[in-house]
Amino acid sequence: MTIIFYDCKTAPSPRRTRILLAEKNVPHKTVEINLMTNEQMGDDFRKINPDCTVPALQLEDGKVLKDNASIATYLEEVYPEPPLLGITPYEKAVIASWQSKIDHEFGMAVASALRNANPAMKDRALPGKHNYKQIPDLSTRGLKQIDNFFITLENHLLEKKFIATEKFSIADISAACALDFARVVKKKAVKEIHPNIIRWRSNLSKRKSFNI
Numbered sequence: 001m002t003i004i005f006y007d008c009k010t011a012p013s014p015r016r017t018r019i020l021l022a023e024k025n026v027p028h029k030t031v032e033i034n035l036m037t038n039e040q041m042g043d044d045f046r047k048i049n050p051d052c053t054v055p056a057l058q059l060e061d062g063k064v065l066k067d068n069a070s071i072a073t074y075l076e077e078v079y080p081e082p083p084l085l086g087i088t089p090y091e092k093a094v095i096a097s098w099q100s101k102i103d104h105e106f107g108m109a110v111a112s113a114l115r116n117a118n119p120a121m122k123d124r125a126l127p128g129k130h131n132y133k134q135i136p137d138l139s140t141r142g143l144k145q146i147d148n149f150f151i152t153l154e155n156h157l158l159e160k161k162f163i164a165t166e167k168f169s170i171a172d173i174s175a176a177c178a179l180d181f182a183r184v185v186k187k188k189a190v191k192e193i194h195p196n197i198i199r200w201r202s203n204l205s206k207r208k209s210f211n212i
């Protein structure tokens, strides 16, 4: 059995897995899950991922990995080239630290800003199988967190080509996916204010994995 990647082309989380699979050249089949029609909540997909979220990765033996964290850990072990989670203990620690920071201060801020304000996401303030009411203040807070993360990232990228180490890593994938998706809440890097973010992001665009 081949690896099956459950994707949604328009969503930022599965895009992280899509880029990882491409960077590591992992043979797989893709199944598109339509989040617009709530296919993730249907019986068929629940059998794959009871959490009702994408990405999910079904392995050759039928086991399913249900989130980006487990997928990245698994792929790095089984497809170690190129290493994207670090090689030395220090690199691994720094990359893990950035991953956590990007998820909590950036990715979740974008999701929170969108999901707590968009009328189409009424009662869907969090992804997954449970319904949660929107809290408009969390959208406002998310927007503020995004502004602050832009400042953090801009300062951090001064004289740096990549986020965590000297080499491209999973932290660059996570941050770029959150940055690109921030357009849905009208946030983007501006040349005059964020030249380092723009330079870093333009450099990533040269990679084939960012253009699929």
Ligand SMILES: N[C@@H](CCC(=O)N[C@@H](CS)C(=O)NCC(=O)O)C(=O)O
Binding pocket: 011, 012, 013, 014, 035, 040, 052, 053, 054, 055, 066, 067, 068, 069, 124, 126, 127, 128
């Ligand atoms: N922790 C998960 C989060 C995945 C996630 O939030 N996925 C969103 C798409 S970006 C989703 O499946 N949403 C389904 C929904 O909104 O019901 C991961 O990073 O893998």
